[in-house]
Amino acid sequence: xxxxxxxxxxxxxxxxxxxxxxxxxxxxxxxxxxxxxxxxxxxxxxxxxxxxxxxxxxxxxxxxxxxxxxxxxxxxxxxxxxxxxxxxxxxxxxxxxxxxxxxxxxxxxxxxxxxxxxxxxxxxxxxxxxxxxxxxxxxxxxxxxxxxxxxxxxxxxxxxxxxxxxxxxxxxxxxxxxxxxxxxxxxxxxxxxxxxxxxxxxxxxxxxxxxxxxxxxxxxxxxxxxxxxxxxxxxxxxxxxxxxxxxxxxxxxxxxxxxxxxxxxxxxxxxxxxxxxxxxxxxxxxxxxxxxxxxxxxxxxxxxxxxxxxxxxxxxxxxxxxxxxxxxxxxxxxxxxxxxxxxxxxxxxxxxxxxxxxxxxxxxxxxxxxxxxxxxxxxxxxxxxxxxxxxxxxxxxxxxxxxx
Amino acid sequence: xxxxxxxxxxxxxxxxxxxxxxxxxxxxxxxxxxxxxxxxxxxxxxxxxxxxxxxxxxxxxxxxxxxxxxxxxxxxxxxxxxxxxxxxxxxxxxxxxxxxxxxxxxxxxxxxxxxxxxxxxxxxxxxxxx
Numbered sequence: 261x262x263x264x265x266x267x268x269x270x271x272x273x274x275x276x277x278x279x280x281x282x283x284x285x286x287x288x289x290x291x292x293x294x295x296x297x298x299x300x301x302x303x304x305x306x307x308x309x310x311x312x313x314x315x316x317x318x319x320x321x322x323x324x325x326x327x328x329x330x331x332x333x334x335x336x337x338x339x340x341x342x343x344x345x346x347x348x349x350x351x352x353x354x355x356x357x358x359x360x361x362x363x364x365x366x367x368x369x370x371x372x373x374x375x376x377x378x379x380x381x382x383x384x385x386x387x388x389x390x391x392x393x394x395x396x397x398x399x400x401x402x403x404x405x406x407x408x409x410x411x412x413x414x415x416x417x418x419x420x421x422x423x424x425x426x427x428x429x430x431x432x433x434x435x436x437x438x439x440x441x442x443x444x445x446x447x448x449x450x451x452x453x454x455x456x457x458x459x460x461x462x463x464x465x466x467x468x469x470x471x472x473x474x475x476x477x478x479x480x481x482x483x484x485x486x487x488x489x490x491x492x493x494x495x496x497x498x499x500x501x502x503x504x505x506x507x508x509x510x511x512x513x514x515x516x517x518x519x520x521x522x523x524x525x526x527x528x529x530x531x532x533x534x535x536x537x538x539x540x541x542x543x544x545x546x547x548x549x550x551x552x553x554x555x556x557x558x559x560x561x562x563x564x565x566x567x568x569x570x571x572x573x574x575x576x577x578x579x580x581x582x583x584x585x586x587x588x589x590x591x592x593x594x595x596x597x598x599x600x601x602x603x604x605x606x607x608x609x610x611x612x613x614x615x616x617x618x619x620x621x622x623x624x625x626x627x628x629x630x631x632x633x634x635x636x637x638x639x640x641x642x643x644x645x646x647x648x649x650x651x652x653x654x655x656x657x658x659x660x661x662x663x664x
Numbered sequence: 665x666x667x668x669x670x671x672x673x674x675x676x677x678x679x680x681x682x683x684x685x686x687x688x689x690x691x692x693x694x695x696x697x698x699x700x701x702x703x704x705x706x707x708x709x710x711x712x713x714x715x716x717x718x719x720x721x722x723x724x725x726x727x728x729x730x731x732x733x734x735x736x737x738x739x740x741x742x743x744x745x746x747x748x749x750x751x752x753x754x755x756x757x758x759x760x761x762x763x764x765x766x767x768x769x770x771x772x773x774x775x776x777x778x779x780x781x782x783x784x785x786x787x788x789x790x791x792x793x794x
Contacts, residue, residue, distance in 0.1 A: 333732050336732040336734070337732070340733055349776050349778070350776040350778075353775075353779075355668050356775070356778075356779060359668065359670050360670075384675045384676065385675060385676055386675060386677070386678050387678065391675070393675070404673065404679065405679055406674055406679055419679070442730065523672055524705075544678065545678060545679065545683070555717065555722055556717055558725065558729075559721065559724075559725030559726060560717060560721060560725065561714060561715050561721050561723075561741070561743050562736070562741045563730070563742055563743075563744060564741070564743055564747060566773060566776040567776075658722065
């Protein structure tokens with residue numbers, strides 16, 4: 261047996277990728293994120309290279325300086341949103357999972373054979389409203405209020421807002437304010453560049469005496485304008501186009517999130533209609549005061565990450581072992597599963613509605629593997645209640661039937 | 665494995681970090697109800713201090729925003745400071761109260777702030793002259 265020390269991020273379940281030895285945490289698909297980077301850096305580079313020299317001389321040097329500061333702020337917010345832990349809830353360790361199962365069994369009593377057990381829901385009263393806490397079959401926990409399971413990253417995220425492909429990460433409790441500031445500052449940057457592009461075009465036209473040319477030779481004006489225009493202003497056109505399309509989407513998004521923040525709601529809750537409708541519960545988390553809601557969301561405490569990514573743990577790897585489980589993060593395939601197969605306290609991976617279709621066959625094949633890493637070996641538990649899956653659960657079966 | 669009790673989160677006051685003070689029956693033979701409630705209540709108060717919304721937290725938030733949050737590269741957040749306090753408190757409680765009774769409190773941060781895990785050991789006190 262070879263014992264080596266590994267960082268905890270290498271053994272985290274879920275579909276995140278980690279960089280810089282666990283300091284950076286992102287979703288698996290990063291293509292759209294690279295596009296975002298390219299668009300922002302590309303457009304700003306063109307602006308700094310072609311418009312700024314002219315504007316600095318003819319208008320004010322403060323214009324490029326402010327643009328640089330705004331650009332740096334946008335990049336800082338983008339990278340912070342993309343690279344930080346959104347508020348991932350670690351999966352329950354086997355003892356905790358078993359404990360919860362036993363509690364559920366005790367609460368349900370004896371279910372007659374052939375009948376589905378009642379849905380796994382806990383009712384909690386928050387601010388005089390009844391909120392239902394759902395059980396997550398993947399993470400083996402009852403999700404805290406406002407948490408949701410992201411199927412793309414395969415994690416439960418606290419105060420889950422949405423999964424944003426543009427930033428390549430989930431947006432949750434820990435990075436929502438950075439996301440909002442990113443969209444807000446990007447809106448400002450886009451408007452800024454757009455405005456000064458127009459100013460630049462106008463100033464160039466005036467400088468080159470287009471207006472005078474128009475008076476003298478009205479016939480050849482369009483041709484002259486076009487050739488000079490292309491000479492000086494082709495990059496400006498490109499920037500204006502990018503800014504124009506960005507404006508509609510980003511400014512709209514900023515407006516939408518400002519609305520959500522003022523009501524202390526998440527995108528997830530808004531889409532599901534959790535707090536809207538007559539017979540629905542009213543939002544118990546809102547302070548009923550726009551200023552207070554904004555303050556809480558934007559200037560509230562900075563929550564720490566509860567995923568100890570850079571902590572060290574022992575890994576015992578048997579010399580001849582099978583390769584790692586398919587749903588593990590981007591760990592080396594040479595590192596093997598440290599848990600022996602005979603341990604009965606491990607929970608077999610059960611495909612549920614959150615499992616992407618391509619992972620299901622491989623999950624079925626590796627049914628003996630444990631879903632979460634553990635630091636020591638536990639002897640088999642005396643008795644483990646049968647672990648339920650959505651197929652045996654009344655509520656999720658009904659929900660499934662409805663969607664068909 | 666050793667019997668373990670998991671003290672769950674109390675969500676009745678919302679999403680703030682708070683643990684249930686209900687005394688688990690498994691600990692009846694080992695610990696006073698009073699003692700247990702005091703530990704959990706103190707933890708709850710400490711977490712409330714960490715998550716408090718007020719002048720100080722707003723100031724920290726605004727200042728951090730103005731520096732594009734780069735200030736957190738060199739400065740510890742208020743929450744992190746309180747977490748250190750909590751870690752010290754738990755260590756202290758383990759040494760003074762729980763270890764002599766053969767129990768071990770696990771810091772909730774190691775369980776995703778989901779549960780307070782109390783492990784029950786077979787021999788009545790841990791580290792007693794072996």
